[in-house]
Structures are given as structure tokens and as C-alpha cells.
Amino acid sequence: MNVVTVRRNKWRALAMSLVLPGFGQLYNGEVNKAIWLFLIFLLLTGPGIAMIALYLPAGLTMPVLVFSVVASLSVWVWGIADAWRGARARVDYVPAPWQISGLYALVILLCGFVVVPATVDAVRTHEVQSFDIASGSMEPTLLRHDLVFADKRYNCVGCKAVHRGDIAIFTYPNDRTQIYVKRIIGLPGDVITIGGRSISVNGQPLDMGAGTEGIDGRSWQVQWGDPPAAEMRTTVPSGAVFVLGDNRSNSTDSRHFGAVPLDDVVGNVRQIWASFGDGGIRWERLGMVPR
Amino acid sequence: MDDDLDRLLGAPLVLPPSGFTATVMDRIANAPTPVRASRMTTMLQWVALFGIGVPAAAELALFVLSVWTTSSAG
Structure with missing residues (x-):
């Protein structure tokens, strides 16, 4: 059988990870890593850390929320670097059938324009x-x-x-x-x-x-x-x-x-x-x- | 049983049709090459990525800073 292999574009992986944590990993075919990266980013940034901050003494609210910003930015940057490295290592990559532009567009619309805004709204309305x-x-x-x-x-x-x-x-x-x-x-x-x-x-x-x-x-x-x-x-x-x-x-x-x-x-x-x-x-x- | 085997062994070997090698090599040479995205398609993909990506990244940054974004309280 003739197998078509392609080289993953490291710049595209980087740009996709910049747009959404885990998106570059999805492009690299690392579905599990992509999902976990996005979920960790989401929890660190919003509901998870905010909830912890509210259960701690009031004086710790600001330090915990500062930690939230630093941690979520770190996860974001790490995701970008990891997607770059992952794409560079994939010289003979066999794209999966689901790796099509329509699916990428769906993921970015769903996560970037539905899940993230809904989470922001939930945190501001119900937490902090x-x-x-x-x-x-x-x-x-x-x-x-x-x-x-x-x-x-x-x-x-x-x-x-x-x-x-x-x-x-x-x-x-x-x-x-x-x-x-x-x-x-x-x-x-x-x-x-x-x-x-x-x-x-x-x-x-x-x-x-x-x-x-x-x-x-x-x-x-x-x-x-x-x-x-x-x-x-x-x-x-x-x-x-x-x-x-x-x-x-x-x-x-x-x-x-x-x-x-x-x-x-x-x-x-x-x-x-x-x-x-x-x-x-x-x-x-x-x-x-x-x- | 033995007769059948003897007959099979006595038959001439199966030979490839004439020009077999040339036909196979010709088909390989004329096989369609994998379709590569055109330069225009690649460019449009990048435009689409940045068209959605820039607002998405901005929204993500706002998300990270969402609890620090103030509303006015008098």
C-alpha cells in the first residue's frame, strides 16, 4: 500500500498553540495531550483556582489569583514550545483521517468562542x-x-x-x-x-x-x-x-x-x-x- | 491423487504475459502523485488561521486576566 507521509509545519503548530492551548498538539496528532493541556489551562485560569482562592483566607485571594495567571501563562507557553518541538520531530508523519481543516475550524470555534467565554462568564458571575x-x-x-x-x-x-x-x-x-x-x-x-x-x-x-x-x-x-x-x-x-x-x-x-x-x-x-x-x-x- | 500431482508437476511453468515488466513499470510511472495543496490554498489556510487566531488569542489573554478586569461599583 502506498502510504503518503508529510512533514508537519512547525510554524503552523506554533501558531495554532498560540491561539488555543493544545491546538498545536492536535495538529501533531497528540489528541490526549491536546485535551489535557486545554483542560489544565482552563482550570488553572478560571474556575479551579478561583474556587481554591475563595476557600482560603481572604488575604490569600490576590496571591492565589496571581499564581493562577503565572501558572496558566506557563502552561500556554509550554504548550507552544511543545507543539513546535513535536512538529519539528514529525518528518515522516502520516496524517489521521480526521486531521482536516474543517475539524480544526470546529475545535477553535467551539473552544475559543464558546467554552472559554462561557467559563469567563461563569467565574465572574459565580466565583470572583x-x-x-x-x-x-x-x-x-x-x-x-x-x-x-x-x-x-x-x-x-x-x-x-x-x-x-x-x-x-x-x-x-x-x-x-x-x-x-x-x-x-x-x-x-x-x-x-x-x-x-x-x-x-x-x-x-x-x-x-x-x-x-x-x-x-x-x-x-x-x-x-x-x-x-x-x-x-x-x-x-x-x-x-x-x-x-x-x-x-x-x-x-x-x-x-x-x-x-x-x-x-x-x-x-x-x-x-x-x-x-x-x-x-x-x-x-x-x-x-x-x- | 498421485496422477493429479504428476500431471501438475509435468505441466509447463506459468509464465508472465509478454511485456509484464514494462506494463507494471509504466503504471507506476503514471500513478497519480499525492495531491499537494496549491500555493494559494496554503496561503488561504494561513490567512484563515490568523483571521480566527488573532481574536482567539486576544480572547484567551482576556480570559487569563478575566478576574482582574474591573467593573465599576459606586
């Missing part, structure tokens, strides 16, 4: 998402242009429950295109009383002195300016939470737009991973875990 704090309403806890990681495994079935004192990310009820970040002060059924600079939850004052507030064993810094907050007394409806900004005189929060439906609470601030002020990067805030 990064936010740029756009206002000073949470000062002194969060400054304008702090970049934070938020835990998206929050306030859902099987996820971390909502507690008083949590810094929550939620959809702004009056404009659902906007995302707000505030501190949860009251849970469903709580009676919130605000009088001047004094806030109490179910009759328990939050003020601990020296600009500190606290409840349920947690404490945080707040800042008040002028004018003092208007007086109000409200009961948090069921299925909703009462939120306030730590910058009490410069925050639009539940005092203005009412309680926030729990369904709109989508994340919990975990760690600051970068911070930019007028003078450049605020290095001292990197890695800080806001309380």
Missing part, C-alpha cells in the same frame, strides 16, 4: 469578580479607585450567608445598570433607628467611640461630616437588607433609596488588589482586607 470603587461613599474603609476582589459565592444557595457588617456589592435599585458597594447594617425584620450621628439596630447602638462602629463582634471605621443624618426609624422588610456607606455624610444609601432586595445583593468585598490615588499607586493598600 473585580470592581473599581467609583465613589468615596465607603471611605475610610474603601477609597475611590480601590480595585477589589468580590466573592460572588455570596447570598445564594450553598453560599456564604449575608451578615450585618458585610461590605456588599449590589444592583442599585433605582438604576439597574449601576452597581453599588455599601455596608449591610440591617437584616430582614431589624428595626433601624438613626438620630443625628447615632445609629442603632434593634435598640443596640452601633457607635463604639472614636469613629468606630460595630455589631455582632465586628467593627469598622466610619466618618461623619456635616450636616448630620436626618432622623429616621424603619423596619427592614423581609427579603431585603438595610445598607449604609461608611462615609455617612457623603453616601447615597438605604436612607435615600430604601432597603435593597436580597436578590440584588450579588457579592461581598474580599480584598483590595490595587489602589490608585492622585499621587499614583497607593502601595500601602495592596492586599488589604477591608473590615
Whole structure:
């Protein structure tokens, strides 16, 4: 039988691996290696590492996610080099019947334009998402242009429950295109009383002195300016939470737009991973875990 | 049984038809060579690879950095 052998094109293998980890190996006929390389890259980059980061203490979120970037880039680069070497070694290669351009196109469309975007979306929706704090309403806890990681495994079935004192990310009820970040002060059924600079939850004052507030064993810094907050007394409806900004005189929060439906609470601030002020990067805030 | 064998052994050897060697060599020489992609096809394959590949590689880079891509929260 006449067997047609060809030389694999090392540049094509390199280009294909650059496009998708494992794609160059597929071109070289190493199907098993191609599948594992793609899966390892996918898990290292997205869901696997993000999930590990969420189970570790909040302070380790950034280092673990930095490791994720380094590891996935390493797998990507290794895959490119391996595909190059593999193609160079295949001088008398017998192409398998399935090695046709249509199949390659299908693989790249499926993996590159369906699997990868779906994984990105799943990670950002259900695991970790990064936010740029756009206002000073949470000062002194969060400054304008702090970049934070938020835990998206929050306030859902099987996820971390909502507690008083949590810094929550939620959809702004009056404009659902906007995302707000505030501190949860009251849970469903709580009676919130605000009088001047004094806030109490179910009759328990939050003020601990020296600009500190606290409840349920947690404490945080707040800042008040002028004018003092208007007086109000409200009961948090069921299925909703009462939120306030730590910058009490410069925050639009539940005092203005009412309680926030729990369904709109989508994340919990975990760690600051970068911070930019007028003078450049605020290095001292990197890695800080806001309380 | 023995008669059959004797007859077979006594028969003349099977000879190839005349011109057999020339026919075989002629057919080998005229056998179709493996089709190689034309220069244009090869070029189009590279264009297709980069046409899909560049956005795919960019998307892959965005994927690696996806958890670091920020949304605004006020």
C-alpha cells in the first residue's frame, strides 16, 4: 500500500498553540495531550483556582489569583514550545483521517468562542469578580479607585450567608445598570433607628467611640461630616437588607433609596488588589482586607 | 491423487504475459502523485488561521486576566 507521509509545519503548530492551548498538539496528532493541556489551562485560569482562592483566607485571594495567571501563562507557553518541538520531530508523519481543516475550524470555534467565554462568564458571575470603587461613599474603609476582589459565592444557595457588617456589592435599585458597594447594617425584620450621628439596630447602638462602629463582634471605621443624618426609624422588610456607606455624610444609601432586595445583593468585598490615588499607586493598600 | 500431482508437476511453468515488466513499470510511472495543496490554498489556510487566531488569542489573554478586569461599583 502506498502510504503518503508529510512533514508537519512547525510554524503552523506554533501558531495554532498560540491561539488555543493544545491546538498545536492536535495538529501533531497528540489528541490526549491536546485535551489535557486545554483542560489544565482552563482550570488553572478560571474556575479551579478561583474556587481554591475563595476557600482560603481572604488575604490569600490576590496571591492565589496571581499564581493562577503565572501558572496558566506557563502552561500556554509550554504548550507552544511543545507543539513546535513535536512538529519539528514529525518528518515522516502520516496524517489521521480526521486531521482536516474543517475539524480544526470546529475545535477553535467551539473552544475559543464558546467554552472559554462561557467559563469567563461563569467565574465572574459565580466565583470572583473585580470592581473599581467609583465613589468615596465607603471611605475610610474603601477609597475611590480601590480595585477589589468580590466573592460572588455570596447570598445564594450553598453560599456564604449575608451578615450585618458585610461590605456588599449590589444592583442599585433605582438604576439597574449601576452597581453599588455599601455596608449591610440591617437584616430582614431589624428595626433601624438613626438620630443625628447615632445609629442603632434593634435598640443596640452601633457607635463604639472614636469613629468606630460595630455589631455582632465586628467593627469598622466610619466618618461623619456635616450636616448630620436626618432622623429616621424603619423596619427592614423581609427579603431585603438595610445598607449604609461608611462615609455617612457623603453616601447615597438605604436612607435615600430604601432597603435593597436580597436578590440584588450579588457579592461581598474580599480584598483590595490595587489602589490608585492622585499621587499614583497607593502601595500601602495592596492586599488589604477591608473590615 | 498421485496422477493429479504428476500431471501438475509435468505441466509447463506459468509464465508472465509478454511485456509484464514494462506494463507494471509504466503504471507506476503514471500513478497519480499525492495531491499537494496549491500555493494559494496554503496561503488561504494561513490567512484563515490568523483571521480566527488573532481574536482567539486576544480572547484567551482576556480570559487569563478575566478576574482582574474591573467593573465599576459606586
